[in-house]
Amino acid sequence: MDASDPARGPRADAEVVVDLAAVRHNVRRLRELVWADAESPGEVMVVVKADGYGHGMAQVARAARQAGAGWLGVATPGEALALREAGDTGRLLCWLAAPGHDFAPLVAADVDCTAYSVAQLDEVVEGARSAGRPARLQLKLDTGLSRGGATRDHWLALVTGARHAEDEGTAVVTGLWSHLACSDEPDHPANAAQVAAFAEALALADDAGLRPEVRHLANSAGALLHPAARHDLVRLGIATYGVSPAPDVVTEAELGLLAAMTVRGRLVMAKELSADDGVSYGHTYVATGPERVGLVPLGYADGVPRHASSRAEVLVDGRRAPVRGRVCMDQFVVSVPEGEAGDEVLLLGPGTQGEPTANEWAAWSDTIGYEIVTRMGARTHGRATRVWVGQEDT
Numbered sequence: 001m002d003a004s005d006p007a008r009g010p011r012a013d014a015e016v017v018v019d020l021a022a023v024r025h026n027v028r029r030l031r032e033l034v035w036a037d038a039e040s041p042g043e044v045m046v047v048v049k050a051d052g053y054g055h056g057m058a059q060v061a062r063a064a065r066q067a068g069a070g071w072l073g074v075a076t077p078g079e080a081l082a083l084r085e086a087g088d089t090g091r092l093l094c095w096l097a098a099p100g101h102d103f104a105p106l107v108a109a110d111v112d113c114t115a116y117s118v119a120q121l122d123e124v125v126e127g128a129r130s131a132g133r134p135a136r137l138q139l140k141l142d143t144g145l146s147r148g149g150a151t152r153d154h155w156l157a158l159v160t161g162a163r164h165a166e167d168e169g170t171a172v173v174t175g176l177w178s179h180l181a182c183s184d185e186p187d188h189p190a191n192a193a194q195v196a197a198f199a200e201a202l203a204l205a206d207d208a209g210l211r212p213e214v215r216h217l218a219n220s221a222g223a224l225l226h227p228a229a230r231h232d233l234v235r236l237g238i239a240t241y242g243v244s245p246a247p248d249v250v251t252e253a254e255l256g257l258l259a260a261m262t263v264r265g266r267l268v269m270a271k272e273l274s275a276d277d278g279v280s281y282g283h284t285y286v287a288t289g290p291e292r293v294g295l296v297p298l299g300y301a302d303g304v305p306r307h308a309s310s311r312a313e314v315l316v317d318g319r320r321a322p323v324r325g326r327v328c329m330d331q332f333v334v335s336v337p338e339g340e341a342g343d344e345v346l347l348l349g350p351g352t353q354g355e356p357t358a359n360e361w362a363a364w365s366d367t368i369g370y371e372i373v374t375r376m377g378a379r380t381h382g383r384a385t386r387v388w389v390g391q392e393d394t
């Protein structure tokens with residue numbers, strides 16, 4: 001085991017363990033699932049934004065490259081530059097810069113920049129001029145998510161402006177892309193509508209003379225459930241981490257994916273309650289008879305969702321232990337008929353020992369597995385230490 005975060009000091013009472021061998025397995029498995037039957041196989045972009053969905057951006061990036069990811073994707077320019085600083089030199093796309101952003105460092109670092117609008121295109125071109133080399137530029141179209149990207153009405157102006165930048169040598173258009181709204185709902189009509197809108201926009205760009213390296217529309221669920229959305233490249237986030245993007249449609253096990261994150265701790269104490277004893281803030285749980293409970297030293301500051309109060313379960317010594325009462329900032333109480341102080345508690349993991357998965361926590365908390373792993377992995381202060389195992393590709 002390699003504790004890669006020495007600033008945090010000695011092994012803590014609670015830790016987030018990230019299995020990079022699982023990440024590599026998932027990337028290889030996904031390449032096979034998406035491209036094995038394709039006539040001309042495309043590429044895979046592993047999305048490592050938000051600190052690799054809580055798993056550690058630089059560590060996941062390295063594992064993804066080892067497993068053959070031709071591209072990495074991040075949201076912000078800061079994330080892209082941090083990856084370059086960590087030594088990554090491959091194809092890298094970023095897509096979320098605020099107005100007034102100085103693109104010169106991204107251009108100099110050979111990062112593909114995304115423009116949503118002509119105004120943003122002008123900023124990228126400005127960055128290219130300062131950097132003294134053409135920007136690698138990708139154009140994003142809004143095909144129906146109504147989030148970032150040019151609307152259909154503005155697409156032609158964006159494409160034409162980009163073609164002009166190519167002519168003057170300030171940009172090379174490397175990609176055209178969009179993002180799906182309902183990819184985890186296979187029968188939702190938005191999927192076919194977005195695929196069609198994207199095709200139309202690609203034709204317009206082609207007519208305008210753009211010849212990008214890659215066209216891409218699909219995230220994890222899009223790549224797995226909508227072959228027509230795959231184009232040249234699929235952007236895989238959550239599936240890389242071994243969490244199904246559409247748990248109601250297909251499970252991790254059915255996809256052959258392995259959850260990379262395990263969250264564990266130890267019971268700080270165990271004690272007996274009597275009938276009518278209220279538990280935790282607000283006494284939202286009251287013991288109905290004698291009950292033995294244990295104290296878990298993790299709370300919502302560690303990403304344990306407060307919404308899962310009295311709903312979630314953890315694994316203590318191989319048995320499911322239900323949460324009793326409210327999850328607090330740093331701790332919560334579980335029912336443990338035979339628990340003792342020091343017992344191992346598994347909050348979250350691949351489920352192979354009976355512990356809850358991220359998607360189980362999501363159901364308990366009315367959210368999605370993405371939010372569970374991103375928050376649990378993000379704790380940057382206090383008790384939870386994050387360690388990475390399986391660093392070497394053997």
Ligand SMILES: *Cc1c(COP(=O)(O)O)cnc(C)c1O
Nearest residue numbers: 047179219220235236237238245
């Ligand atoms: C986060 C993100 C992805 C990855 O989505 P998953 O559902 O995690 O696969 C892909 N593309 C864009 C634009 C994103 O913001």
